[in-house]
Amino acid sequence: MxxxxxxxxxxxxxxxxxxxxxxxxxxxxxxxxxxxxxxxxxxxxxxxxxxxxxxxxxxxxxxxxxxxxxxxxxxxxxxxxxxxxxxxxxxxxxxxxxxxxxxxxxxxxxxxxxxxxxxxxxxxxxxxxxxxxxxxxxxxxxxxxxxxxxxxxxxxxxxxxxxxxxxxxxxxxxxxxxxxxxxxxxxxxxxxxxxxxxxxxxxxxxxxxxxxxxxxxxxxxxxxxxxxxxxxxxxxxxxxxxxxxxxxxxxxxxxxxxxxxxxxxxxxxxxxxxxxxxxxxxxxxxxxxxxxxxxxxxxxxxxxxxxxxxxxxxxxxxxxxxxxxxxxxxxxxxxxLGQIDSASTPAPVLVVYFQPERLGDYLRIGRLLRAAGINAEVFPESKGVGKQLKYADRKGFRVALIAGEDEFQSGQWQVKDLKAGQQTTVAEADLVDHLQKLLAGA
RNA sequence: GUGGCUGUAGCUCAGUUGGUUAGAGCGCCAGAUUGUGGAUCUGGAAGUCGCGGGUUCAAGUCCCGUCAGUCACCCCA
CATH class of the missing domain: 3.30.930.10 (Bira Bifunctional Protein; Domain 2)
Structure with a gap:
């Protein structure tokens, strides 16, 4: 030692x-x-x-x-x-x-x-x-x-x-x-x-x-x-x-x-x-x-x-x-005075990395959001969705994006509002718009 | 720089006149729940008792030094 x-x-x-x-x-x-x-x-x-x-x-x-x-x-x-x-x-x-x-x-x-x-x-x-x-x-x-x-x-x-x-x-x-x-x-x-x-x-x-x-x-x-x-x-x-x-x-x-x-x-x-x-x-x-x-x-x-x-x-x-x-x-x-925001991430959006063979798609959506001025982190490990949501919650992310094979087939994303606890299905084409509205309301 | 108070797990703290293997809550990790967080339950990991020395058969507990935090003086953001 x-x-x-x-x-x-x-x-x-x-x-x-x-x-x-x-x-x-x-x-x-x-x-x-x-x-x-x-x-x-x-x-x-x-x-x-x-x-x-x-x-x-x-x-x-x-x-x-x-x-x-x-x-x-x-x-x-x-x-x-x-x-x-x-x-x-x-x-x-x-x-x-x-x-x-x-x-x-x-x-x-x-x-x-x-x-x-x-x-x-x-x-x-x-x-x-x-x-x-x-x-x-x-x-x-x-x-x-x-x-x-x-x-x-x-x-x-x-x-x-x-x-x-x-x-x-x-x-x-x-x-x-x-x-x-x-x-x-x-x-x-x-x-x-x-x-x-x-x-x-x-x-x-x-x-x-x-x-x-x-x-x-x-x-x-x-x-x-x-x-x-x-x-x-x-x-x-x-x-x-x-x-x-x-x-x-x-x-x-x-x-x-x-x-x-x-x-x-x-x-x-x-x-x-x-x-x-x-x-x-x-x-x-x-x-x-x-x-x-x-x-x-x-x-x-x-x-x-x-x-x-x-x-x-x-x-x-x-x-x-x-x-x-x-x-x-x-x-x-x-x-x-307790006025320091407890969030420890500068990104409002976490992309849940859930299906290993779709890594490229998760990374692609991250870049898409960043290009629109929305900070986004793709979770670095393909672990359980629950784990990743817990991580998102603890770090203070505002929104989690979830997609598995079903969503990829239909070109959609699950947008989970972590503060409100609500989840909506959004077509990828409308995703940036949807998130911008959601985050502006925050 | 001077003086007071404080220092036990990641955090907040308990620890009896010194006495065997240092505890709790929260948090963390794993599982219940291999496509859904914050709740609950079960289990688990984690402590050089700030550090060093001394007294003692025995020190988290007493003494000295030191480091750090905090308060006051001083000064300043």
Missing amino acids: SQLIKAQTLKGFRDYLPAPAMARERIMEIARRVYRSYGFSPIDTPALEYTEILLGKGGDESDKQLFRFTDQGGRDVAMRFDLTVPFARFAAQHLNDLGTPFKRYHLGTVWRGENTQRGRYREFMQCDFDTIGTESNAADIETMLVIHDLLAAIGFERFSVRVNNRLVLNGLLDKLGLAEKTSGILRSLDKLHKIGRDAVVAEMVERVGATSEQATRVLDLASLSGSPADILTKLEPMLAGSPLGELGVSRLRELFSAVSTAGIPAERVRLDVSIARGLDYYTGTIYETFLADDPSIGSICSGGRYDNLAGLFTNQKLPGVGASLGLDRLLAALEN
Whole structure:
């Protein structure tokens, strides 16, 4: 007996069985479709980059999380931890071929060596889209529309996109003389929903070094609630005299107004002045998206505006705005909500292979259906009909096609609707038509 | 990276103060039913008790380490 190797996967890395894999591919197809519908073009970049390309772009945390090693040629390399930094490199390298404004989407796997949790993996797929080369608020607003349409197309009804603008908080912090402590303040503020107002104030005073009056002023702003228009109206006097803060408010005002005119339901869009998250490079509008039915999984689609995407790689200034759908996190939420279809076959039709000497005919009918756009599997073994129907049932086939010598003689097929439990006899000439109608009704 | 909880069959779990051959339900396979699934009945296969070490006459059970999952911190998709 040879020593068996234990079949196992690494922490944070997962296998996909057919049912979740099909759900995953379905979402990828929807993402591509929605992005393309807005005119975003596909690109791709390597999984591996020179480490210096990736280091220091997402803050210290992401540096620590890099999967990094020396390749066979002695190069210091690392696996990408997001799609934005590689895009910055890509944009700097190919700017002359792209022209601006440039809109791209990119579906790709990324790797982060952090601790795992439900919906947090070390390998996961992001579905990014960005518009670069423009500072126009129209791009920020369109980003909002894309996020909304994407989630709606996936089939969600109850979700909220929370929007904020870094300029608002930066403007306030500027006014209060807290500009130097921005990142500490934002980090504390971000816990508002979790630990409450008093704890946040305490943390800002103790850990960040703000005075309690400063902290209170920040919380007064961040705690504003109500409709976007209400909040913005209350925000204005608080930021008076801060050009950046006022700009942030006016951009938000335009965003909420345009988004509403464009037809996005108001309940799916919120102004949340307390959200501050997002990587360090965000400078303007920021977005986070939560599912009403599983908020604990965290944001499933986040992004924002940045002043200068590729400043480390080129002198050309490239402002932009975009967002990223966390596909595997979304999938974990769907799984949790029991919304993964249990069918594990992409074909609706199983051709029962029942008479060995008629193999060619079974294969022929399979090709006939495929030519008409109907996915069909011919069972690979000539076994009992009952066995094959059981297989069809378990795998989630919609229809079984059965024919033996009698049917072949008369040019007919038994079409068994496995969901309804009904069986009808159909002439081969009418088969495609019949199935198309049956499947359309499903 | 730090801390808490968890880890027994494919899945969900039981397993008495450590005590002989580790159980159940569901699922799977075969048959009842060699041209008809989901039901029922009968039978069957399947477990390195996550892995490694230690204590003990004896470890699924106690101790240590490790791997994995999960939760919190941190950060984020």
